[in-house]
Amino acid sequence: MTPIADCATEPSPWSPREAELLAATLQLLQENGYERLTVDAVAATAKASKATVYRRWPSKGELVLAAFIEGCRQAAVHPNTGSLREDLLALGEAITAHATKHSATVRAVMVEVSRDPALREAMQHQFLDQRKALIESVLRQAVGRGEIQAAAISDELWDLLPGYLIFRSVMPTRPPTMKTVQAFVDNVIIPSLTRPLA
Amino acid sequence: MTPIADCATEPSPWSPREAELLAATLQLLQENGYERLTVDAVAATAKASKATVYRRWPSKGELVLAAFIEGCRQAAVHPNTGSLREDLLALGEAITAHATKHSATVRAVMVEVSRDPALREAMQHQFLDQRKALIESVLRQAVGRGEIQAAAISDELWDLLPGYLIFRSVMPTRPPTMKTVQAFVDNVIIPSLTRPLA
Amino acid sequence: MTPIADCATEPSPWSPREAELLAATLQLLQENGYERLTVDAVAATAKASKATVYRRWPSKGELVLAAFIEGCRQAAVHPNTGSLREDLLALGEAITAHATKHSATVRAVMVEVSRDPALREAMQHQFLDQRKALIESVLRQAVGRGEIQAAAISDELWDLLPGYLIFRSVMPTRPPTMKTVQAFVDNVIIPSLTRPLA
Amino acid sequence: MTPIADCATEPSPWSPREAELLAATLQLLQENGYERLTVDAVAATAKASKATVYRRWPSKGELVLAAFIEGCRQAAVHPNTGSLREDLLALGEAITAHATKHSATVRAVMVEVSRDPALREAMQHQFLDQRKALIESVLRQAVGRGEIQAAAISDELWDLLPGYLIFRSVMPTRPPTMKTVQAFVDNVIIPSLTRPLA
DNA sequence: TCATAAGCGAGACGGTACGTCGTGTCTTACG
DNA sequence: CGTAAGACACGACGTACCGTCTCGCTTATGA
Incomplete structure (x- = not known):
């Protein structure tokens, strides 16, 4: 089960300094949560000034979204194990690990994306589109291998795997585990993809 | 295996005044979102004073959680249609409607629950436990009717239906619709519950 | 130098319960100062309820003034030593002791009296008038004994002795002492009263 | 024995912005009294924000003391008429005018100074010391002119003139007038300073 | 002897100011 | 010119106190 990052991860659009700021943001978010994250603290951690931060990201929300997307970009995986089940497990585990962390x-x-249409836009084009493409590529490969039928691929429910796992990560009472991923892949996704179609 | 559809929803633990405050909170949350909700505005809307609010709920987070739980309690449904599929659709649609709104x-x-263990506790006991019991009762009824096997009921994935739908509600780019619910029930949940078991 | 309280001190106008409340007020004022005095604390100290306090004195200001006047009434002295100097010393020392405490x-x-004309009125009639009469009686006795001329008694400056001593008590940097009183009587008041008149 | 009448009043320690804030404070104090003065109103009057006020003066008390001291500094007089009586009248009238206003x-x-040792300290060094020096200089000039004996200068009662006049200003029932000042100087202070010494 | 009312304790309530903190804008001085 | 440092206006937070009020409980008389 070796995830293979042969897929060309597009390069970071950020200068080294900007990457530092985003990394500081990510770290402070992880430590303190969003409400206790202050732009002042981000600047201080990166030994920068608030103005430097605001020059790039005109609001706390944009900063946080940029940090999130950059974090995802860095942690991106492109599993290609030759088996649908293995691909899904790899993907699920990567998502779980990252989302839990x-x-x-x-x-x-x-929260931020729901408040600002521009952020929604950015989220869509800089993150969701890639993720959807990734999942569809995994499924199409499985179709190619004859594991599932093409008609089983749903446009409505393409985010089933990440959606549920992120829901679980985001509900602080029951973070997902590897067992969760396995049960979800074996008992939900595979049955769904291989169900008899009308 | 007693039908519970009309089971007495437990009564509100709040005095009329408290219910007013929670209703005002819920309404303002809906209109403005969490960040733009101010405790002052809640008090003003309910013609109360800030002190009155803080006497009950010592922080904005606790107020919002209480309002959320009370809102769910009021919107609670207990479907009992005699058919698993119909029950799931009813449940899914109710969840979707409420979570979207x-x-x-x-x-x-x-966000708040993840910051405060006490809120986590409250969330667990005042909300999640009931919801889990509700879903299990729906499934057990289906077992009683012979629609699914008892072994298909999973403790790990009990929140599959609400989890995915809430994920979709919470991601502002793709709110769930009735079509989403139907596809999810027919193409994911039912196949999962009726899959061949080892 | 024996101060003699032969002068009929008028009786307290307060019931025992009211006297308790005023005593509590006075004690808390002494301990905490005015700003940290709360009506709640007064009520609690006297094991009463706020309503009981407000029923008698409709505001914090009136309560404090009443407590002050009652305190002065209880500590009142009426020196009659047969010597102007001794009378003044006795009076000055009594004032100093009480005002310092x-x-x-x-x-x-x-502060309160300056904010409310009704309190000003009460202060005038229930306190200042008596004090002025007391001082004038001391001086008139001295006139009778031939120690000073009647013309030396000034209506403009009748409060010279209490005024300066209270100023000193109220400025927290230099509370008056017995030495202050003696110097003031010997070097200021007596020279003033016995100065050559035009 | 150098005349100090025109001595350079030490310059304001405040920036223009700070002076504005103190002026606003002083004006609002005069209009509303201390209890009805709000820091918000001070900030609003000076088109500043509360934070700006609190950055300089960490409490309402410190703000008010600073405004008071600055007000006194601006209104300071250094009489040098060549006559003790005239100097005292000038001083007394200036004090009366300012203290009444x-x-x-x-x-x-x-009130505030009595609650906080730090304020007491500030009051002492930034205000009382100067005022004492001023009065002593007036008296020493009179000694130089042979109007009074050096021994008549008392360290215990140096604040006789301001003390009584401020007492009168502060008791809202009998604010001092020019007649008060004249009577006090002629009938009390001068007799005291020119009394026969042992 | 009992009930009916007056006074009381307890304490919730609306209101208002406090002092703190974070955001996003701006200016100043350095490199 | 871009940056670090940090002041600034704004506005919400959570706390405290005032003066009003509504509850029951007691107690003290009048039927």
Whole structure:
């Protein structure tokens, strides 16, 4: 079960200094959560000034979203194991690991994105589109291998795997585990993808 | 295996005055989101004073959680249609309607609950436990009717239906619709519950 | 130098319960100063309820003034030593002792009285008039004994002795002492009263 | 024995912005008294924000004391008429005018200074020391002119003139007038300073 | 002897100011 | 010119106190 990052991860659009600021943001989000994250603290941690931060990201929300997307970009995986089940497990585990580690960030992003259409836009184009493409590519490969039928691929429910796992990460009472991922893949996704179609 | 559809929803633990405050909170949350909700505005809307609010709920987070739970309690449904599919659809649609309407509140609750163990506790005992019991009762009824096997009921994934739908409500880019619910029930949950078991 | 309280001190106009409340007020004023005095604390100290306090004295200001006046009434002296100097020393020392002990109360009374004409009125009739009469009686006795001329008695400066001593009590940097009183009587008041008149 | 009448009043320690804030404070104190003065109103009057006020003066008490001291500094007089009586009248009238105009501030300062040792300290070094020096210089000039004996200068009663006049200003029932000052100087202070010494 | 009312304790309530903190804008001085 | 430092206006937070009020409980008389 070796995830293979052959897929060209597009390069970071950020200068080294900007990457530092985003990393500081991510770290502080992880430590303190969103509400206790202050732009002052981000600047101080990166030994920068608030103006430097605001010059790039005109609001706390944009900063946090940028940090989130950059964090996801860095942690991106492109499993290609030759088996649908293995691909899904790899993907699920990667998502679980990252979302659990950065659950505070995910919650913050949900809040901020819902408040600002521009952020929604950015989220869509800089993150969701890629993720959807990734999942569809995994499924199409499985179709190619004859594991599932093409008609089983749903546009409505393409985010089933990440959606449920992120829900679980974001609910602080029951963070997902590897057992969760396995049960979800074996008992939900595979049955759904291989169900008899009308 | 007693039907519970009409089971007495436990009574509100709040005095009329408190209910007013929670209703005002819920309404303002819906209108403005969590960050733009001010305790002053809650008090003003309910023609109360800030002190009156803080006497009950010592922080904005606790107020919002209480309002959320009370809102869920009032909107609670206990479907008992005699068919698993219909029960799940009814449940899913109720969850979707409520979560879509109150998505800002749900996001806020996720953030607040993750910050305070006491809120986590309250969330668990005053909300999640009931919801889990409700879903298990729906499934057990289906077992009683022979629609599914008892072994298909999973403790790990009991929140599959609400989890995914709430994820969709909370991601502002793709709110769930009735079509989403139907596809999810027919193509994911039912296949999962009726899959061949080892 | 024996101060003699032959002068009929008029009886307290307060019931025992009211006297308790005023005593509690006075004590708390002494301990905490005016700003940290709360009506709640007064009620609690006297094991009464706020309503009981407010029924008698409709505001914190009136309560404090009443407590002040009652305190002065209880500590009143009427020196009659047969010597002007001794009378003045006795009076000055009594004033000094009381005003030093209750300086916080005096400050509070000044503030409150200046804010409310009704309190000003009460202060005038229930306190200042008596005090003025007392001092004039001491001076008139001295006139009778031939110690000073009647013309030396000034209506403009009748409060010279209490005025300066209270000023000193109320300025927290230099509370008056017995030495202050003696110097003031010997070097200021007596020279003033026995100065050559035009 | 150098005349100090025209001595350079030490410059204001405040920036223009700070002076504005203190002026606003002083004006509002005069209009509303201390209790009805709000820091919000001070900030609003000076088109500043509360934080700006609190950055300089960490409490309402410190703000008010600073405003008082600055007000006194601006109104300071250094009489040098060549005659003790005239000097004292000038001083007394200046004190009376200022203390009458700002009686609410004086009362507030007494209360606040008595509550906080740091304020007491500030009051002592930034105000009382100067005032004592001023009076002693007036008296020493009179000694130089042979009007009074050096031994008549008392360290215990140096604040006789301001003390009584401020007492009168602060008691709202009998504010001092020019007649008061004249009577006090002629009938009390001069007799005291020119009394036969042992 | 009992009830009916007056006074009381307890304490919730609306209101208002406090002092704190974070955001996003701006200016100043350095490199 | 970009940056670090940090002041500033704004506005919400959570706390405290005032003066009003509504509850029951007691107690003290009048039927």
